[in-house]
Amino acid sequence: MNTQEIKEVYDKYVIPNYIRNPILLEKGSGVDVWDAEGKRYLDLFSGWAVSLLGHCHPHVVEAIQRQAAKLQHAPNIYYTEPQGLLAKHISEKSFGGQCFFCNSGAEANEAAIKLARIHNSHTGKYKIITFADSFHGRTIATVTATAQPKYHKGFAPLVEGFSYVPFNDLEALKKSVDDKTCAIMLEPIQGEGGINIATKDFLQGVRKLCNEKGLLLILDEVQCGMGRTGKYFAYQHYGIEPDIMSLAKALGGGVAIGAMVAGKEIAKSLVPGSHASTFGGNPLACAAAIAVFETIEKENLLNNAKEMGSYSVEQLKSLQKTQGIIREVRGIGLMIGIELTVNGADLIKKCIQAGLFLNCTHDKVIRFMPPLNVKKQHIDEGLNILKTVLSKP
Ligand SMILES: *Cc1c(COP(=O)(O)O)cnc(C)c1O
Numbered sequence: 001m002n003t004q005e006i007k008e009v010y011d012k013y014v015i016p017n018y019i020r021n022p023i024l025l026e027k028g029s030g031v032d033v034w035d036a037e038g039k040r041y042l043d044l045f046s047g048w049a050v051s052l053l054g055h056c057h058p059h060v061v062e063a064i065q066r067q068a069a070k071l072q073h074a075p076n077i078y079y080t081e082p083q084g085l086l087a088k089h090i091s092e093k094s095f096g097g098q099c100f101f102c103n104s105g106a107e108a109n110e111a112a113i114k115l116a117r118i119h120n121s122h123t124g125k126y127k128i129i130t131f132a133d134s135f136h137g138r139t140i141a142t143v144t145a146t147a148q149p150k151y152h153k154g155f156a157p158l159v160e161g162f163s164y165v166p167f168n169d170l171e172a173l174k175k176s177v178d179d180k181t182c183a184i185m186l187e188p189i190q191g192e193g194g195i196n197i198a199t200k201d202f203l204q205g206v207r208k209l210c211n212e213k214g215l216l217l218i219l220d221e222v223q224c225g226m227g228r229t230g231k232y233f234a235y236q237h238y239g240i241e242p243d244i245m246s247l248a249k250a251l252g253g254g255v256a257i258g259a260m261v262a263g264k265e266i267a268k269s270l271v272p273g274s275h276a277s278t279f280g281g282n283p284l285a286c287a288a289a290i291a292v293f294e295t296i297e298k299e300n301l302l303n304n305a306k307e308m309g310s311y312s313v314e315q316l317k318s319l320q321k322t323q324g325i326i327r328e329v330r331g332i333g334l335m336i337g338i339e340l341t342v343n344g345a346d347l348i349k350k351c352i353q354a355g356l357f358l359n360c361t362h363d364k365v366i367r368f369m370p371p372l373n374v375k376k377q378h379i380d381e382g383l384n385i386l387k388t389v390l391s392k393p
Helices: 003-013 058-068 081-093 105-119 140-145 170-176 200-213 283-298 301-322 345-353 376-391
Strands: 025-029 032-035 040-043 098-102 127-131 162-165 181-186 216-220 244-247 258-262 326-332 335-340 359-361 365-368
Touching: 040 376, 058 283, 081 098, 081 258, 081 283, 098 105, 105 140, 105 181, 105 216, 105 244, 105 258, 162 170, 170 200, 181 200, 200 216, 283 301, 301 326, 301 335, 301 376, 345 359, 345 376
Parallel strands: 127 162, 127 181, 181 216, 216 244
Antiparallel strands: 025 032, 032 040, 098 258, 244 258, 326 335, 335 365, 359 365
């Protein structure tokens, strides 16, 4: 089918809850994606940071193919090796917690919210504080946790027990804790909110406050985790550890999987029968995620993320000098935001037409999140396209 034909099928049969570009994607390899007409695009956005190793990394493909032919689904009343081994990878690379597996970021956060509540059920504490411009998912609880009114519109009444505080404002946070508060939940680097980086003082202050008041610190690393910032998890830049962490997006290198990681003592509260997911931790998705960890190690990708991240920021800052439209360039590793003085939607459309996948969030922030194995030549190529598009009125 060609683009127009498949568009007609969508118009008839697919719910129109997304604004789609008129491009029919067919295949991908590394940073390259091709449409049905054979046009090649350079993907420096990685589909919301999902395609961590680029498209169809051979090691991930091989792991999926091998596992697909062996065992794809096993109910969670049995053991499988991939689920156990993946949990080991995550635990050893983070804070030594235990994992609950699900299939998306929203589900991972939903599990975190439920764990925070059940863990505190004997104390009567149930309130969770989140931050302005956060994004935690689209289920009714996680969209409530998401402190952006545009995502709430039409879905009232929302879930009880959430309150919102400005990001990076420790004093406001301290004031909003009350005797019913059980947890504080945040992204160390806000993704959808425009690549807003938690300051060191703030995140360390949040940890200290949680310790003093007996609150759980939930870190949402769904977008910023899995090596994107040059460390496995963004919180590792801050010298603190969470009590609970959520992962998804990049975890499976392109395959749907989510995980909630919790310290062992807290995790005990999630007793049999309290929470579950049919597909959670299925061997197929876990095999893909194990291959992601192995590839990060084998190809030294944390280091590449650091180096290519610095190079990108350097190049973008020099572009900023000649382009008045760029207000600020900020990021850690390969999680980079380019804040414009104007709305960026048109610019992104032009980039896509010119063969470059980027994204604009929070109206004015271009998101630059290439795969961790990106090379200088790809960054140069992408920035040349961006420069050309910026130079045309
Ligand atoms: C994307 C995202 C989510 C939601 O993940 P889904 O897989 O779309 O449910 C949650 N938190 C953050 C920080 C995200 O970026």
